[in-house]
Amino acid sequence: MKQIVAKAAAGRAMGNLFAAAHGRLPGSGPVAHIRARAFEAYERAGLPHRRIEAWKYTDLRALIGEVLPLAPRPDAAALVRAARSVKQAAADQAVKLVLVDGIFAPELSDVGRLENGVDVRSLREVLENSADSAIAALVLSTTTDAVISLNAAMATDGLVISIAEGRAVKRPIQIVHVATGSLVSTFTRSYLQLGQGAHAAVLESFVSAEGTSAYQTNDATIVLVGDEASLSHIRLAADAADAVNISSGIIAVGAGARLDLFSMTCSGSISRYQGFVTLAGEGSELSANGVNLIRHKQHVDTTIVVDHAVPHCTSREKFRAVVDDCGRSVFQGRIVVRPGAQKTDATLTTRALLLSDEAEADNKPELEIFAEDVTCRHGSTLGALDGALVFYMRARGLSEKDAQALLIKAFLGEPIEEIATENLRDLVSAQAEHWLLARR
Amino acid sequence: MALLEVRDLHAGIEDCEILRGLDLTVNAGEVHAIMGPNGSGKSTLSHIISGKPGYRVSTGRILFKDEDLLAMEADERAAKGVFLAFQYPVEIPGVTTMNFLRAALNAQRGARAQKEFSTPDFLKRVREVAKSLNIPEGVLKRGLNVGFSGGEKKRNEILQMALLEPSLCILDEIDSGLDIDALRIVADGINALRSPERAMIVITHYRRLLDYIEPDVVHVMSKGQVRKSGGKELALELEACGYAQFEGAA
Ligand SMILES: Nc1ncnc2c1ncn2[C@@H]1O[C@H](COP(=O)(O)OP(=O)(O)OP(=O)(O)O)[C@@H](O)[C@H]1O
Ligand SMILES: [Mg+2]
Numbered sequence: 001m002k003q004i005v006a007k008a009a010a011g012r013a014m015g016n017l018f019a020a021a022h023g024r025l026p027g028s029g030p031v032a033h034i035r036a037r038a039f040e041a042y043e044r045a046g047l048p049h050r051r052i053e054a055w056k057y058t059d060l061r062a063l064i065g066e067v068l069p070l071a072p073r074p075d076a077a078a079l080v081r082a083a084r085s086v087k088q089a090a091a092d093q094a095v096k097l098v099l100v101d102g103i104f105a106p107e108l109s110d111v112g113r114l115e116n117g118v119d120v121r122s123l124r125e126v127l128e129n130s131a132d133s134a135i136a137a138l139v140l141s142t143t144t145d146a147v148i149s150l151n152a153a154m155a156t157d158g159l160v161i162s163i164a165e166g167r168a169v170k171r172p173i174q175i176v177h178v179a180t181g182s183l184v185s186t187f188t189r190s191y192l193q194l195g196q197g198a199h200a201a202v203l204e205s206f207v208s209a210e211g212t213s214a215y216q217t218n219d220a221t222i223v224l225v226g227d228e229a230s231l232s233h234i235r236l237a238a239d240a241a242d243a244v245n246i247s248s249g250i251i252a253v254g255a256g257a258r259l260d261l262f263s264m265t266c267s268g269s270i271s272r273y274q275g276f277v278t279l280a281g282e283g284s285e286l287s288a289n290g291v292n293l294i295r296h297k298q299h300v301d302t303t304i305v306v307d308h309a310v311p312h313c314t315s316r317e318k319f320r321a322v323v324d325d326c327g328r329s330v331f332q333g334r335i336v337v338r339p340g341a342q343k344t345d346a347t348l349t350t351r352a353l354l355l356s357d358e359a360e361a362d363n364k365p366e367l368e369i370f371a372e373d374v375t376c377r378h379g380s381t382l383g384a385l386d387g388a389l390v391f392y393m394r395a396r397g398l399s400e401k402d403a404q405a406l407l408i409k410a411f412l413g414e415p416i417e418e419i420a421t422e423n424l425r426d427l428v429s430a431q432a433e434h435w436l437l438a439r440r
Numbered sequence: 441m442a443l444l445e446v447r448d449l450h451a452g453i454e455d456c457e458i459l460r461g462l463d464l465t466v467n468a469g470e471v472h473a474i475m476g477p478n479g480s481g482k483s484t485l486s487h488i489i490s491g492k493p494g495y496r497v498s499t500g501r502i503l504f505k506d507e508d509l510l511a512m513e514a515d516e517r518a519a520k521g522v523f524l525a526f527q528y529p530v531e532i533p534g535v536t537t538m539n540f541l542r543a544a545l546n547a548q549r550g551a552r553a554q555k556e557f558s559t560p561d562f563l564k565r566v567r568e569v570a571k572s573l574n575i576p577e578g579v580l581k582r583g584l585n586v587g588f589s590g591g592e593k594k595r596n597e598i599l600q601m602a603l604l605e606p607s608l609c610i611l612d613e614i615d616s617g618l619d620i621d622a623l624r625i626v627a628d629g630i631n632a633l634r635s636p637e638r639a640m641i642v643i644t645h646y647r648r649l650l651d652y653i654e655p656d657v658v659h660v661m662s663k664g665q666v667r668k669s670g671g672k673e674l675a676l677e678l679e680a681c682g683y684a685q686f687e688g689a690a
Pocket of ligand 2: 482483527
């Protein structure tokens with residue numbers, strides 16, 4: 001009885017959230033209809049909780065309780081504060097596209113530096129233009145996951161990027177999400193499409209302006225990698241210490257195409273990245289890697305579902321988590337091999353390094369194999385630093401923290417080495433160094 | 441003043457006493473050999489001197505340059521000049537020998553308030569020593585000791601010792617796993633480091649090493665104590681008669 005009352009109350013608060021945001025959500029007619037349906041789907045399920053299998057270890061209902069009200073449109077002062085963080089987060093040579101509090105900020109972006117064959121529009125523009133209703137429906141697509149439905153209902157803006165056939169984009173495209181408001185939530189949704197044979201590197205950074213706290217970010221990105229195309233997609237979540245970041249990637253990879261996915265979370269209070277990758281065309285390849293650096297009471301969840309839908313596809317996944325203090329790491333990796341997806345070759349390894357007695361890590365690998373002629377392997381390890389190695393290094397003069405730092409860096413090295421673009425790899429390494437420095 | 445003084449050392453792991461009243465005095469410039477049967481506590485002594493955690497010292501003391509060594513962390517001891525060449529050097533994947541050497545050297549120099557080596561000076565020095573020990577440069581770029589042969593690991597220990605220039609070198613079975621040529625190379629490397637300021641404790645089972653590295657004093661260790669000390673002729677005697685005569689009370 002009590003539970004039903006609570007749920008009804010939560011539902012009303014939600015209803016208010018959508019109603020209150022209504023005038024601010026771009027799109028009318030069919031778009032408004034899609035949003036209303038998405039919100040209904042969300043309301044039926046509510047925030048995910050531990051009895052939803054996919055959210056077993058990240059009980060959002062218990063962890064965040066409620067969704068905060070929608071962030072207001074950033075004013076001039078907010079943009080000035082955001083600009084400072086954007087500067088810090090900017091990757092060398094990258095072409096920046098900036099979203100401040102969930103709204104595209106062209107004045108902070110490098111739209112003028114976009115290369116030929118790279119078309120960028122704001123989601124708002126696409127949703128408001130009735131000629132774009134087909135693409136709008138695609139961008140707002142949902143799954144059975146409630147946070148993705150909520151995102152479709154509430155998305156205020158985002159980027160719709162399309163890269164022309166055969167185009168090899170030279171400079172990385174960097175989407176920077178900056179939060180400047182406290183006790184509010186943002187909803188962004190982006191779409192990235194690579195035409196046949198195109199090549200690109202896209203970096204997504206999540207940061208906050210100084211003094212910003214306790215915000216909630218809900219982002220979703222729909223990615224289509226065309227046949228023979230290749231995409232390096234890197235995400236770097238460096239949110240404020242008490243922020244919540246729930247991000248979803250829905251990704252399809254075409255025939256003979258390649259996706260290199262890398263995810264790093266190094267701050268924020270509660271974070272989940274869920275990537276749903278469908279290897280949709282024969283001969284496609286996925287390399288999915290990531291490192292999570294977890295301390296204090298952080299809860300960081302990486303959930304990757306790889307769907308081998310057709311034969312002759314390869315997936316390689318390597319994830320590492322370093323957990324200090326009372327931190328908690330969750331890694332869920334599901335590999336699905338559809339009937340007929342013969343010659344599938346899939347491996348998944350996850351390792352967690354616990355640096356304190358209170359640190360916790362949950363690893364859940366799952367294989368669902370419906371084809372016969374496949375090679376699928378998974379392995380996971382969990383453990384502390386090897387005392388014998390630490391002593392050896394200390395006996396040569398390294399302090400305990402320095403010895404640990406070298407061993408942690410070595411532990412993280414393998415997935416980071418998978419990042420092919422040198423300056424992006426350096427950026428990720430620098431973040432890891434920065435995290436380690438704070439341990440001294 | 442002795443460089444190292446171990447007095448009535450009783451130590452072990454948990455309730456198991458391994459060292460049972462050990463005495464040892466080593467002066468600067470001297471080379472001491474310690475021989476003794478398996479399990480007599482030789483490696484335990486080397487671990488306790490270098491500061492390995494996990495041992496319980498119930499009584500006794502260890503003075504190094506007149507300072508209480510037992511009160512220091514392992515890295516402080518290293519910075520003061522204690523070096524242990526491990527009986528079983530560990531493998532550290534993901535940390536290259538080169539990076540490790542640089543980190544260790546700079547950490548020690550930092551602790552002694554000395555200037556860090558410049559990169560060219562450091563590289564020059566490493567290459568020099570590596571060459572003298574017949575260590576190919578490619579090996580230095582690999583993970584520390586990862587996939588190294590037994591002999592390569594031991595040579596890598598001497599490489600580190602030569603670079604770190606400690607004042608007390610403890611060599612725990614540096615000769616195990618070395619072929620005849622490697623033994624000579626390693627011994628030459630060690631002899632090159634002999635100096636009036638530096639002392640060495642050479643733990644070994646074989647007289648052969650002591651033909652190359654001539655000790656000033658030979659100790660026989662058994663059941664956690666030094667049972668007999670003498671000149672290098674003691675090593676010959678041991679080879680002829682074995683340890684049986686030292687198994688009784690001291
Ligand atoms: N971690 C441990 N727990 C319990 N006993 C230990 C431990 N390590 C060593 N010992 C015991 O302490 C004793 C001394 O071991 P130590 O390794 O010092 O001998 P050693 O003289 O170096 O032998 P060797 O010549 O075989 O190298 C042995 O009986 C050994 O079993
Ligand atoms: Mg031993």
